[in-house]
Amino acid sequence: MSSVTVEAQDIKKDFVIDRSLCKQLLAPFAAKRKIRALKGVSFRLKSGEILGVVGSNEAGKTTLLRILADLVEPDAGTVRILGQTLGKNSCKVRRQIGYVSSDERSFFWRLTGKENLEFFARLYGLSRSQAGMQTRHILKEFGFESRANQLFRDYSAGMRKKIAIMRALLHRPPVLLLDEVTNSLDSESARAVKSLIREYVSNSKHCAAVWSTHRLEEITQVCDQVMVIENGKASYCGRVSDFRNRGTVRTDYLLKAKNMDGQYDAFWRECSRSMKVDASRNGSVSKFVFSDISDEDFGHIVTMAVKNYGAYIIFAGCLERSPQMVARL
Amino acid sequence: MQQPDSTISIKSLRMPQFAGFFGELGKAAAFIKKDMKISVSYRLQFVFQFLQIFFGISVIYFIGKMLAQSGKTSALAQYGNNYFSFALVGLAINSYLRAGLVTITNDIRQTMNQGTLEAMCAAPINYTWLILCSSLWQFVFETIRVGCYFAVAIFLFGMRLDNANWPMALLALGLTAPIFLMLGIVSCSILVVVKRGDPVNWVFSSLGAILAGTMFPVSILPAWLQKVSLCFPLTHSLEAMRLTLLTGAGFNQVDVNIWALVFFIVMLVPPTVFINSLCMRAAKKKGAFSTH
Numbered sequence: 001m002s003s004v005t006v007e008a009q010d011i012k013k014d015f016v017i018d019r020s021l022c023k024q025l026l027a028p029f030a031a032k033r034k035i036r037a038l039k040g041v042s043f044r045l046k047s048g049e050i051l052g053v054v055g056s057n058e059a060g061k062t063t064l065l066r067i068l069a070d071l072v073e074p075d076a077g078t079v080r081i082l083g084q085t086l087g088k089n090s091c092k093v094r095r096q097i098g099y100v101s102s103d104e105r106s107f108f109w110r111l112t113g114k115e116n117l118e119f120f121a122r123l124y125g126l127s128r129s130q131a132g133m134q135t136r137h138i139l140k141e142f143g144f145e146s147r148a149n150q151l152f153r154d155y156s157a158g159m160r161k162k163i164a165i166m167r168a169l170l171h172r173p174p175v176l177l178l179d180e181v182t183n184s185l186d187s188e189s190a191r192a193v194k195s196l197i198r199e200y201v202s203n204s205k206h207c208a209a210v211w212s213t214h215r216l217e218e219i220t221q222v223c224d225q226v227m228v229i230e231n232g233k234a235s236y237c238g239r240v241s242d243f244r245n246r247g248t249v250r251t252d253y254l255l256k257a258k259n260m261d262g263q264y265d266a267f268w269r270e271c272s273r274s275m276k277v278d279a280s281r282n283g284s285v286s287k288f289v290f291s292d293i294s295d296e297d298f299g300h301i302v303t304m305a306v307k308n309y310g311a312y313i314i315f316a317g318c319l320e321r322s323p324q325m326v327a328r329l
Numbered sequence: 330m331q332q333p334d335s336t337i338s339i340k341s342l343r344m345p346q347f348a349g350f351f352g353e354l355g356k357a358a359a360f361i362k363k364d365m366k367i368s369v370s371y372r373l374q375f376v377f378q379f380l381q382i383f384f385g386i387s388v389i390y391f392i393g394k395m396l397a398q399s400g401k402t403s404a405l406a407q408y409g410n411n412y413f414s415f416a417l418v419g420l421a422i423n424s425y426l427r428a429g430l431v432t433i434t435n436d437i438r439q440t441m442n443q444g445t446l447e448a449m450c451a452a453p454i455n456y457t458w459l460i461l462c463s464s465l466w467q468f469v470f471e472t473i474r475v476g477c478y479f480a481v482a483i484f485l486f487g488m489r490l491d492n493a494n495w496p497m498a499l500l501a502l503g504l505t506a507p508i509f510l511m512l513g514i515v516s517c518s519i520l521v522v523v524k525r526g527d528p529v530n531w532v533f534s535s536l537g538a539i540l541a542g543t544m545f546p547v548s549i550l551p552a553w554l555q556k557v558s559l560c561f562p563l564t565h566s567l568e569a570m571r572l573t574l575l576t577g578a579g580f581n582q583v584d585v586n587i588w589a590l591v592f593f594i595v596m597l598v599p600p601t602v603f604i605n606s607l608c609m610r611a612a613k614k615k616g617a618f619s620t621h
Contacts, residue, residue, distance in 0.1 A: 015616065063616070069451050072616040095453040106444035108363065110370040115363070122359035123452040125352040131359075167448075 011077035052223030098168030364466030429509030492577035
């Protein structure tokens with residue numbers, strides 16, 4: 001049976017907004033304004049699993065990852081990494097974590113990529129020879145050897161991101177925290193990184209990862225669990241397969257058609273008998289949105305519109321739903 | 330041949346064995362190496378830092394010559410009546426203080442701006458040790474610069490240190506370094522929280538430079554300010570260094586200053602540890618390691 005690798009219980013975090021000096025002097029005892037970043041987030045992640053954290057900007061994804069990386073202290077709640085509580089034995093726990101921040105600038109710009117990696121390897125407690133060896137290995141595996149001796153400042157955003165991923169993997173941590181890890185990467189590199197992380201988590205013992213992203217397709221490709229964060233709250237947390245079903249079984253479809261002038265009302269009435277339809281008209285273009293129907297039903301509707309109502313189809317397809325929309329279903 | 334990106338595999342990456350106590354020393358060595366490389370990479374600045382020594386010494390050489398010609402060196406009687414030697418020791422030791430406070434805080438501020446401080450804080454390293462390690466290269470560098478100050482003064486400007494009591498001078502210097510290091514840790518810790526305008530830095534580097542008598546003897550200050558100056562470790566450090574280097578004073582002549590430095594070390598340890606842990610905790614609460 002796989003053990004729990006990362007466990008978060010009811011994590012809450014508020015950030016105090018700094019007031020201007022003028023306001024502080026005028027009202028020194030006024031209540032401090034706070035931003036509620038996380039409002040009680042919990043999850044359990046077993047070894048071999050990847051949890052996808054998805055949400056819009058300012059939803060609280062980065063704050064959650066920074067709390068898990070022991071860089072921000074939560075106001076309430078506990079985090080356990082491999083059974084050890086975060087904050088009690090920080091150094092020991094941090095050794096178990098590989099963190100890729102969304103900011104790929106977090107290196108020494110006047111050192112080469114290799115020198116940066118060697119320095120961080122030493123910081124993770126590796127001996128000099130081990131740091132050199134691990135750095136050489138990972139640079140080779142990423143096909144980065146020829147660019148390893150280039151100064152970090154000369155790297156492109158994508159190359160910096162790759163160095164950041166290499167840094168997180170150098171000490172082979174059991175827990176990976178990946179914040180927007182495929183940002184700045186081209187599609188081929190992004191695909192390679194996804195399969196690398198999947199392979200790393202699946203093949204290593206007691207290994208798990210938390211993957212934060214905006215992109216729903218990354219969640220469905222890489223993750224086992226998904227958590228949708230909205231305004232600091234987890235609006236959905238569960239298996240990716242369940243999440244995927246929610247999104248595909250109950251999908252909205254859009255039909256945009258022309259030449260339905262005389263038939264618009266008749267077509268709408270016929271469709272409304274068996275399903276929920278929102279219709280609108282703009283000049284000669286008619287627009288119908290069908291909610292919660294299968295793709296098969298939508299196929300019949302399109303055929304009917306063309307054959308029976310003489311519609312000229314401009315667009316017929318499914319309306320993409322955001323992860324937040326799916327979570328609310 | 331390089332592998333294409335689509336076939337990244339880290340199977341060859343071995344599970345590392347983490348070093349224990351030596352790992353911590355290794356971290357310190359890694360910091361020194363990293364900071365040295367960065368420092369040397371700014372070639373022009375690196376060269377100017379050494380050229381500056383020559384110009385700094387030249388200025389005090391001519392001031393010393395002027396004072397010697399006018400015969401107004403009576404205030405320096407206990408230091409051998411030589412303003413040049415007197416001020417040179419002040420300049421050299423003050424550069425130590427600057428390394429411990431100004432340079433380190435600037436470096437830490439830069440790492441915060443770049444986001445490297447957060448990256449380092451994510452590693453398994455004690456935060457006090459992290460700041461201490463961050464300042465090591467500056468102390469190594471300043472030790473080399475202090476050596477250069479004396480070498481230039483002796484070989485180019487004819488400074489004489491025939492009577493110097495080197496063991497006692499090194500003892501005084503050895504006791505000065507941890508004090509400045511602790512002040513540096515306190516200063517950096519406060520900086521992580523307040524970002525700019527650290528009061529420790531201001532008190533010790535600006536006020537201390539005046540009251541401790543870097544370029545003039547404390548005896549010319551008003552009596553009440555002389556008493557205030559005793560609260561600054563730099564005063565005792567300069568006094569001990571000047572007397573041992575310029576007049577060859579032994580332990581009996583500088584014992585008050587030596588014990589004062591020991592007292593400062595002992596007294597500074599608890600507040601340094603307390604302020605550091607308090608500030609780092611506050612920074613962690615605010616999530617301030619990477620905010621600028």
